[in-house]
Amino acid sequence: MDPLAYIERNQARMVERLQHMVRLPTTNPPGRNYQEMVGWLSRCCTELGMKVAIHRVADSTVEAEGADPSFPRLNLLARWDVGAPRTVHFNAHYDVVPAAGNWRMGGAFEAKVSAGWLYGRGSGDMKGSIAALLAAIEALVMTRSTPAFNMECSFTADEETGGRLGAGHIVREGLVNADYAVVCEGASATKVGLGHNGVLWLEVRIRGKSAHASSPDQGVNAFEAMAGLVHYLRPLKKGLAASSRRYRDFTGQVRNPTVNIGGVFKGSGQKVNTVPGDAIFTVDRRIPPNESLAHAEAELRRAIGKAADRVPRIRYTVRPILKIDPCVMDAEHALPRALARSVRHVRRGATGFRVTAGFTDLHYFIEDGGMPGIGYGVGGQRVHGTDERVRVRELVQTARTYAHFMLRDI
Ligand SMILES: [Zn+2]
Secondary structure, eight states: OOHHHHHHHTHHHHHHHHHHHHTSOOBTTTTTTHHHHHHHHHHHHHHTTOEEEEEEOOHHHHHHTTOOTTSOOEEEEEEEOOSOSOEEEEEEEOOBOOOOSOOSSSOTTTOOEETTEEESTTTTTTHHHHHHHHHHHHHHHHTTOOOSSEEEEEEESOGGGTSTTTHHHHHHTTOOOOSEEEESOSOOTTEEEEEEOEEEEEEEEEEOBOEETTSGGGSBOHHHHHHHHHHHTHHHHHHHTSGGGOEEOTTSOEEOOEEEEEEEEEESOOSTTEEOOEEEEEEEEEEOTTSOHHHHHHHHHHHHHHHHHTSTTOOEEEEEEEEEOOEEOOTTSHHHHHHHHHHHHHHOSOOEEEEESSOOTHHIIIIISOOOEEEOOOOOBSTTSTTOEEEHHHHHHHHHHHHHHHTSOO
16 A cells, blocks of 8 residues: 555544643643653654664753753654665654643643644644654555665654753764754645744843942942843844845745843842842844854844943843754755655645744754754644644645655655
8 A cells, every 4th residue: 555545544543642642741841741751652663663762861961951850851762774875864852831721622631633623732833743753654664665765763852941951962962863854843734944043042130239228329229230231232123123134035034133132031129128239131132044143142242241331330241041053954955855845745736945933953953963954744723822733634644745755765
């Protein structure tokens, strides 16, 4: 039987697998049920004949990243070697963001199916893609079809908190042994993902000196200093919005680098009658693929320094809290073209490429791993929101796209 027809005929099994995964709430933070999830995925891959290895991140590394080591960070690698000259790595994260709000379609972790949709946290982001990937591999195995390249899969932790202990960790540790990477999210349906924006989060802390409000001259007001600093940062915003800094992606859409100041701001001033001795604010800088993270950080630190020069007596420190490289692939490269061919075959429509504003784990493979990589997976709705859902048909089509792609050389 043709593997694509096999997927169609056995879709109930894919739905069951996804339901099982949604019912294991791998909520991150803090990183619950990773052990159960990875154990189950490991059994699935073993049943499919793959060689499986589970890697636990050292507690000291988990702590160094500011995560709670009482929740173990586990990453799974599975290989299917067919003696092909090249290897393609498929990556998916299995953690999900916490669920809040009132879910109309059962609870967030019930995985109800209704009118062709499967509901639940992670159904779209991105356990649906894991189910589609497993279904594609199963279809090849059961129809005795050999993939055109060796298959390497990873199911990783912590993408929702930056991925450094998940995809970042396996790339850093040299556990990825492949020529190309497909991250199973970042674009869907008729689009193939070629990259994403980068992000830089900084925390700026102003140190003053607290004193009683009856004699404010004895203190140094950190809140006033912060207000001054933020005020003098305004030219930065204008500069980033300039047309010379525009980035045009493959859909022809243009975007500029952006900055958001004060997503978090807080301080020691909790009493009306005290001079605040401490103030903190954050900066969120988005980095299009025509800039580098290092450049953006240097520019931002320079701007903060210049603004601080205008605030008398200010003392401050700057600390990075998240750094994600932007990444982008050439649309003419054989890898995106091969996937686009499979998308066209299955979806029967014109395909396009996209570079997303939000980030995925793709940059770890492209920037740190130095390998060509693309993003493609199941497209869900209300991702990160209440009533997150995915169409069963969408699962089937994505699985068929993966299977078609696996059978053709790049
Ligand atoms: Zn995701």
